[in-house]
Amino acid sequence: MTIGFIGLGSQGGPMAQRLIEAGHPVMLWARRPESLAPYHDSGATFADSVTALGAACAIVAVCVVDDAGVEAICADLIPAMASGGVIIIHSTIHPRTCTRLADQAAARGISLVDAPVSGGGGGAAAGTLTVMLGGDADVVAKITPLLRAFAGTIVHLGDVGAGQNAKLINNALMAAHMALAHNALEAADAIGVDRAALAELVKVSSGRSFGFDVYARQPSVGAFAHGAKLLAKDVALLGEVMGDAPSFAVLRDTARPYLDLVAHSAAA
Structure with missing residues (x-):
């Protein structure tokens, strides 16, 4: 075959x-x-x-x-x-x-x-x-x-379509996790905690996520431009599927400022 x-x-x-x-x-x-x-x-x-x-x-x-x-x-x-x-x-x-x-x-x-x-x-x-x-x-x-x-x-x-729905939810969650990672490390800078040291700490602590690991190894915000573009596409697709459902709004509103920041940094 x-x-x-x-x-x-x-x-x-x-x-x-x-x-x-x-x-x-x-x-x-x-x-x-x-x-x-x-x-x-x-x-x-x-x-x-x-x-x-x-x-x-x-x-x-x-x-x-x-x-x-x-x-x-x-x-x-x-x-x-x-x-x-x-x-x-x-x-x-x-x-x-x-x-x-x-x-x-x-x-x-x-x-x-x-x-x-x-x-x-x-x-x-x-x-x-x-x-x-x-x-x-x-x-x-x-x-x-x-x-x-x-x-x-x-x-x-x-049934057909369920795999796509699951993938869109997964990618929206990934985008939200990366957004949270960005803000967590920005918070470290703001209060005088060594950013690199905190990143290593979180990787072996309860705050860890795959999205945090990916974010922490980026050399700059704009370096994730290609990945962020794909995640933004999938967040938008999930929005088309779910409309303004509260659960989607939380994912979208968490992820969007970070995804917009990456796009702006890459274009600068």
Whole structure:
């Protein structure tokens, strides 16, 4: 059973590589031919179009950047795949995009599962990603052995869209934790506590979080510009899902001043 993979960026590339190294037959397609160069001696095969990849593969994973990219890929992929196929969306996008595409796929006898991931390129390369799944339980069971090639934790959260909802909440919480870390270390400066020493203390104390660790190792506020841009996108998406729910407002209002500060510092 050939697995198609589309989206060979900093996270998708290592995920595809792990599938290849696990012995799965993998077919790749990339919009830019140079993205395929690292895989020429890997044992993977290559498609010259999304349509050709879809026609050749029973399962296709998509790991592109945004909703527009996923929709463009699926516009060619869904008509090309045979009934019984499975599309796995690893991108972090709006849950409604996943449910809409799942309906289009179902009309052709194809299943769609949303499976956003957490852990970055390093986690993908190490095989320790967290995968958040939304979709039919039988389909999830079918693809889980494949996901183990790059995942350390795999959680099925509900129907299509549930994985995206979980990822958006996770990323909003990450943004809030980084905002709290920023303010905690600013507070240290304000009252004369050695900032670097406090950072080391918190890393082994009850105030620790993954977000604090990430913030503390940034050389400057603006250095996190790329990550903050992605977190800001996901906070905004969660806002579209939840509206003005009080629980979202707390996450948003905690995270937003820090995310705005990073964007301003990077642009300065």
